[in-house]
Amino acid sequence: MKEILSGNEAIARGAYEAGCRVACAYPGTPSTEILENTINYKEINSSWAPNEKVALEVAIGASFGGGRALCTMKHVGVNVAADPLFTLSYTGVNGGLVLVTADDPEMHSSQNEQDNRNYAKFAKVPMLEPSDSEECLQFTRLAFELSEQYDTPVMLRTTTRISHSKSVVELAEPVTGLPQPQLVRNAAKLVMLPGNARVRHPLVEERMSKLAEAGASMAINRLELRDTSIGIITSGACYQYVREVFPEASTLKLGMVHPLPQTLIRDFASRVERLFVVEELDPFIEDQVKAMGLAITGKEILPICGELTPERIQKAFAAAGIQGAIVASSSTAEPAKLPPRPPNMCPGCPHRGVFYTLNQLKAYVTGDIGCYTLGFMPPLSAMDTCVCMGASVGMATGVTKVVSSEEQKKVVAVIGDSTFLHTGINGLMDMVYNQSPATLIILDNRITAMTGRQDNPASGFTLMDDPTHRVDLPLLCKAVGVQHIRLIDPFDLEQTRKVIQEEMNRPEPSVIITDKPCVLIKREGVFEKGIVLEVDEEGCVGCRACLKIGCPAIEWRPGEGQRGKAYIEPLLCTGCDVCRQLCKFNAIGRSK
Amino acid sequence: MSGGITNILLVGVGGQGILLASEILSETFMLAGFDVKKSEIHGMSQRGGSVVSHVRYGKEVFSPIVPEGQGDILFGFELMETSRYLSLLKPGGTVVANDLRIASPSILMGKESYPEGLVEGIREQFPDFLLVDGHKLASEAGNARAANTVLLGAVSKRLDIDEKFWLEALQKMVPPKALEINRKAFLMGRSL
Ligand code: SF4
Numbered sequence: 001m002k003e004i005l006s007g008n009e010a011i012a013r014g015a016y017e018a019g020c021r022v023a024c025a026y027p028g029t030p031s032t033e034i035l036e037n038t039i040n041y042k043e044i045n046s047s048w049a050p051n052e053k054v055a056l057e058v059a060i061g062a063s064f065g066g067g068r069a070l071c072t073m074k075h076v077g078v079n080v081a082a083d084p085l086f087t088l089s090y091t092g093v094n095g096g097l098v099l100v101t102a103d104d105p106e107m108h109s110s111q112n113e114q115d116n117r118n119y120a121k122f123a124k125v126p127m128l129e130p131s132d133s134e135e136c137l138q139f140t141r142l143a144f145e146l147s148e149q150y151d152t153p154v155m156l157r158t159t160t161r162i163s164h165s166k167s168v169v170e171l172a173e174p175v176t177g178l179p180q181p182q183l184v185r186n187a188a189k190l191v192m193l194p195g196n197a198r199v200r201h202p203l204v205e206e207r208m209s210k211l212a213e214a215g216a217s218m219a220i221n222r223l224e225l226r227d228t229s230i231g232i233i234t235s236g237a238c239y240q241y242v243r244e245v246f247p248e249a250s251t252l253k254l255g256m257v258h259p260l261p262q263t264l265i266r267d268f269a270s271r272v273e274r275l276f277v278v279e280e281l282d283p284f285i286e287d288q289v290k291a292m293g294l295a296i297t298g299k300e301i302l303p304i305c306g307e308l309t310p311e312r313i314q315k316a317f318a319a320a321g322i323q324g325a326i327v328a329s330s331s332t333a334e335p336a337k338l339p340p341r342p343p344n345m346c347p348g349c350p351h352r353g354v355f356y357t358l359n360q361l362k363a364y365v366t367g368d369i370g371c372y373t374l375g376f377m378p379p380l381s382a383m384d385t386c387v388c389m390g391a392s393v394g395m396a397t398g399v400t401k402v403v404s405s406e407e408q409k410k411v412v413a414v415i416g417d418s419t420f421l422h423t424g425i426n427g428l429m430d431m432v433y434n435q436s437p438a439t440l441i442i443l444d445n446r447i448t449a450m451t452g453r454q455d456n457p458a459s460g461f462t463l464m465d466d467p468t469h470r471v472d473l474p475l476l477c478k479a480v481g482v483q484h485i486r487l488i489d490p491f492d493l494e495q496t497r498k499v500i501q502e503e504m505n506r507p508e509p510s511v512i513i514t515d516k517p518c519v520l521i522k523r524e525g526v527f528e529k530g531i532v533l534e535v536d537e538e539g540c541v542g543c544r545a546c547l548k549i550g551c552p553a554i555e556w557r558p559g560e561g562q563r564g565k566a567y568i569e570p571l572l573c574t575g576c577d578v579c580r581q582l583c584k585f586n587a588i589g590r591s592k
Numbered sequence: 593m594s595g596g597i598t599n600i601l602l603v604g605v606g607g608q609g610i611l612l613a614s615e616i617l618s619e620t621f622m623l624a625g626f627d628v629k630k631s632e633i634h635g636m637s638q639r640g641g642s643v644v645s646h647v648r649y650g651k652e653v654f655s656p657i658v659p660e661g662q663g664d665i666l667f668g669f670e671l672m673e674t675s676r677y678l679s680l681l682k683p684g685g686t687v688v689a690n691d692l693r694i695a696s697p698s699i700l701m702g703k704e705s706y707p708e709g710l711v712e713g714i715r716e717q718f719p720d721f722l723l724v725d726g727h728k729l730a731s732e733a734g735n736a737r738a739a740n741t742v743l744l745g746a747v748s749k750r751l752d753i754d755e756k757f758w759l760e761a762l763q764k765m766v767p768p769k770a771l772e773i774n775r776k777a778f779l780m781g782r783s784l
Pocket residue numbers: 344345346348349350351371372445449450518519520639
């Protein structure tokens with residue numbers, strides 16, 4: 001049967017068809033939807049982990065128990081999971097284990113654009129790279145087989161274009177006859193003490209050279225001979241772009257990007273006049289081909305930064321004077337000068353009042369990764385740093401170590417509930433242990449909101465939507481040793497300001513926890529239904545105070561009144577009441 | 593770079609239902625026997641940001657993204673976003689857009705105003721331009737929220753695909769209780 005699936009949906013389907021028993025992840029764009037789709041298959045036990053390291057460890061346990069296991073994350077997630085990954089490379093697997101890394105060239109929603117093909121090489125793990133949804137399904141199945149055949153975890157690398165593009169996929173029945181999982185004891189293979197690990201390392205090297213050899217005859221590494229004046233080595237989404245721009249050129253399409261099938265590459269090189277590589281981000285293939293002593297053109301003409309597109313490839317080749325590309329007729333449309341449209345926190349978002357207050361108090365805010373990173377945008381403009389998940393807490397401690405005691409008072413770290421449990425908790429331990437005077441605000445909206453409302457250990461529900469134990473954040477902070485823990489209602493601006501100010505002034509570690517859910521959580525009725533706020537046209541003097549919270553429901557109407565007036569769009573307003581508290585003229589009121 | 597491929601771009605504001613509309617389009621093309629690819633970026637673009645989705649169909653489609661300046665149809669859900677992405681269209685391309693204005697943050701704050709003359713500007717560059725009062729027509733069909741389906745109908749008219757595939761795709765993708773109104777809205781758009 002045929003269906004149109006995204007790369008992520010196809011990976012979930014591939015895992016199901018491969019008889020995968022366990023799937024585990026921490027949500028991260030563009031990988032998130034893989035687990036949101038494995039839950040459609042009852043045979044797979046799917047769960048969110050608090051971070052990528054734990055997710056991989058759960059998958060490793062399942063594999064050691066003899067079940068096939070899938071673990072998914074975004075590219076930066078592999079940084080968190082790298083510790084177990086590098087040793088997993090030594091132990092190998094029992095049931096097949098596939099680790100998906102979803103990279104994000106162009107940083108559509110990421111803080112850097114690292115090329116995780118380097119991880120495959122660094123951790124000495126084979127890596128497959130599909131170039132459309134059909135291949136996502138096929139390669140996932142193949143990855144499980146290779147994993148067991150070569151006793152190794154297998155990485156599957158997608159990029160945003162592959163994860164979120166949809167194409168036609170042929171579905172098949174799941175495999176049968178896989179062995180029943182059971183406890184197996186094999187300490188020499190699974191206990192990586194130096195003595196055992198030393199024995200394993202040569203096996204790892206051996207496995208990689210066997211794979212490199214086998215790669216020459218793997219069907220996923222495909223030699224397509226057409227016109228031989230140009231030969232292009234490529235993989236992933238770039239293969240599609242190359243086919244589009246150079247329909248006549250010969251290509252070597254690599255389905256396995258690590259280890260590289262050297263014999264096949266030599267064979268291809270000997271058949272074409274001039275050899276090119278078209279790859280996104282790092283010169284990963286290029287450097288290795290050059291090390292083989294072959295002449296190849298790549299990053300001399302193609303950009304290292306950003307995603308490639310058909311026109312970027314075409315322009316790069318044209319600029320280098322290389323013929324053979326189909327040239328796009330250029331657009332006649334004038335690029336319009338329009339106001340930008342960046343994303344914004346939702347109307348009724350519990351974060352808005354906190355950032356408004358931090359801005360008013362002129363706090364130095366060390367930020368983190370989540371919806372609240374949007375607190376950086378005007379008019380809230382209350383975020384000064386943002387590096388990676390969990391970093392805000394440690395950074396706040398670090399800043400206070402170097403600035404004057406007066407400035408120390410200004411330092412506030414913000415972090416979401418999910419991010420706090422991901423890796424923020426470690427920073428808090430250090431904050432208390434080393435007695436930092438900074439303040440931490442945990443923005444507990446009871447969900448992992450940025451990636452699209454995924455549950456986490458503080459939300460009280462599992463990925464399968466089953467109710468479960470909810471982490472008690474105040475108690476957890478207490479256990480870590482925080483003496484001053486305050487709960488606030490972020491919709492109450494006066495209380496919010498008062499508490500934040502007090503804790504900023506306190507020369508000791510302190511934690512403030514906001515206690516209102518994300519407005520998008522369906523199961524929580526945050527606000528009374530049907531209540532919206534309204535600007536009283538008579539009362540509004542046009543002072544613009546309410547515009548300072550940047551709520552998408554409040555619009556400035558310059559043409560009205562002497563100085564213009566504010567207007568609240570009833571279709572967008574949630575009735576959160578924050579704007580009303582800003583109007584000194586009592587011009588904002590409730591209407592039913 | 594077209595080579596027998598039709599390139600459609602759907603543009604608008606995050607949360608407007610662009611993803612669903614592009615899924616219905618893709619489904620229709622697959623049912624009609626074509627190869628289809630579709631691409632969009634989620635993540636930061638949710639929450640009211642600017643969104644663009646690419647749908648391509650033909651005998652064999654390689655790249656999931658429409659090369660700049662190669663779009664055949666620009667399907668706009670909001671006027672400012674329609675103008676923003678005009679350069680994705682090929683010369684002489686078709687624009688079908690909803691007559692709707694949504695303010696962006698700087699406009700809400702009164703720092704800028706919603707640009708004027710957008711409709712004229714689009715028409716000047718792309719004479720094959722259909723401006724649809726989606727909300728009014730959708731209300732006539734029974735629900736103002738079916739505006740996207742009215743537009744989808746208008747777009748369908750400009751593609752050479754049998755009506756039955758459109759209706760089959762709608763049936764598959766729209767929840768049963770909303771199907772009748774959406775069918776009506778679609779046919780209304782198709783008659784424009
Ligand atoms: S999704 Fe939730 S947390 Fe994120 S901006 Fe919207 S209301 Fe706030």
